Amino acid sequence: MQEFQDKTVLVTGGATGIGRAAALAFANAGAAVMIGDVDERAGETAEIIKSRGGSATYQPTDVTDRSQVDSLLAKCVNQYGRVHAAFNNAGILPPPTPFHEVTESNFDRTIAVDLKGVFNCMQAEISHFLENDGGVILNTASIAGVIADPQMAPYVAAKHAVVGLTKAAAIEYARQGIRINALAPGLVRTPMTEPWFQDEEFISSFLEASPIGRGAAPEEMCGMILHLCSDAASFTTGQTFIVDGAQTAH
Template sequence: MADGRFDNKVVMITGAASGFGAIAVRRFAAEGARLALSDIAAAGTPEGAEAIVDRVDVTDEAQVAAHAVRTIERFGRIDIAINNAGAGQSPTPLQDMSLDTFERVLAINARGVFLGMKYQLPGMIENRAGVILNIASVAGLRGSPQMSAYLAAKHAVVGLTKAAACEVAHKGIRVNALCPFFAATPMAEEFAANLGARRGGGVEEGMAQLGSGTPMRRVGRPEEIVQAMLWLCDPVNSYTTGQSIAIDGGKTAI
């Protein structure tokens, strides 16, 4: 139930048009947040929410910088930034992966987080307050075959998170990473469809196969991941920084 814990907080969310981002938009709006939303596609806003929406390619420094400037011009500050925009890859042996694919996956997932923090941090440092949450993945905590570009990118997100947290903790800013396993988002469903098709099935078969690799024997629900996002951003959660929190049905416990 909404309790207004984010009343008047300025929350920036990238990748806000779908998946975790779209659900997070609704949840933060319900908790009273003012929103700065971006996506490479058109992102919507909940009715009644105070928000700005920009189309932003997170790999483009000028666009990322302009969105941060517009946010501060409109709201005066950034209290919380969630770097959620990301892209997956099709399973491919490393030796067969094209350089273009590798660089695209690294650019969206890792450079996008770097650029986001580069332009989110100055105002937070000036205000000596702020929260940054980077959406990484279980893939940033462990290995997996045929996923070299995605793993490299998500390991980079975890590393960027730890580096930034060490740099700005004494300035009143917390920086954490969330590392979910597969959940029923469009990106995961596309991956699952390809996996299921290999066995003559579809998305449901692929999701079941993915979930079977966790102790809980299922993939996550997007709402479970977003609930953890809100917890890590909660103002009362004031002593957690530099962490990479797995929300994964026990996958990393194996």
């Protein structure tokens, strides 16, 4: 499949986990991939793509800083001409904390990366798309953007807000050729959740309650990610798509 031939896709948080899997999948489908991340392992993601004959560039980018996001877009335009699709995926997961013990700095940091980071990227991308015949945005929310889990209030709040930003922007720009959706993964085994997988007691009780009985590999998110960013999803906008092995179905 070369669904993304001659297309450029921007991926944030492409150093590891879901972002790396998505960057590789987009490249495999023919896209040139621009990766923004604070983690230098995003350079390895770009190298893997190039070693397979694809085109990729890593630009160090902190999504909490609007000027760095603007530089990422500018680099992408300079290198590849324009952006066709953007996967705003960078995020952090703060350690589980009872609501009344959440510190101000923990709250502020989670909101800065998981919410404002997405806002910064969306604003820059939408401005670019308005000048370039439209485009597609996919934001990584979470099932924590749809339901609440205990001891994760800042993350739950940020991810619910990502779902809100997705809807708000989608209705504003639907007539201007800009589609905006969100992905809500369930439990995916990545560096972010590795401590959970190492916690025998937690993971066994979690998996017992999970209909599918396992966590996902990052690659299992890619079918939905590529579909939503492709022309096959041309009438799909303003929605959040849950990929969670039926965790939220009961």
